[in-house]
């Protein structure tokens with residue numbers, strides 16, 4: 001608590017998805033501390049329907065190789081310069097957290113679990129922001145690729161719902177305008 005810098009309101013309003021990281025690594029212990037707090041997200045029945053696979057230490061190099069193989073099929077044909085350029089979207093983040101949820105056979109529970117995991121992810125993003133760590137929730141198609149699932153040891157009945165790239169940044173992008181409450185609210189009965 002004493003470490004908190006931002007108010008909840010400021011964290012929600014000031015957080016932006018960071019898509020340009022500066023390459024500074026994120027310490028594993030910072031990521032773990034963020035996750036330790038983020039688990040206080042609402043979730044029905046206290047199912048805590050989430051687990052994560054993280055990479056932010058020396059293991060990140062193997063992850064880069066996996067992402068390269070999955071997303072740049074003919075990478076061997078590129079010059080090392082071109083490859084490095086194309087890989088920057090993967091190599092500049094200082095860490096990764098892949099969020100895995102159970103896929104309950106019951107639709108209500110499955111939706112609840114996805115919703116709960118989404119609040120958990122938002123918690124991670126806000127808590128990271130409070131520590132000066134940016135993040136972006138990404139949903140690239142390869143999250144469902146069998147090769148990717150195998151590399152992360154994702155089990156049948158589980159789904160990877162998010163690639164969270166985390167890291168440090170030099171610039172905060174400008175947020176897009178949001179609709180005001182008056183534009184999205186109707187009063188019951190009117």
Ligand SMILES: Cc1cc2nc3c(=O)[nH]c(=O)nc-3n(C[C@H](O)[C@H](O)[C@H](O)COP(=O)(O)O)c2cc1C
Pocket residue numbers: 015016017018019136137138139140175176
């Ligand atoms: C479920 C979900 C999936 C997203 N997937 C991507 C993505 O694949 N690539 C990406 O660049 N941003 C992705 N984003 C981030 C959004 O682009 C970003 O939240 C949006 O532009 C609003 O910007 P802000 O987060 O800075 O307010 C995703 C966000 C959510 C909630």
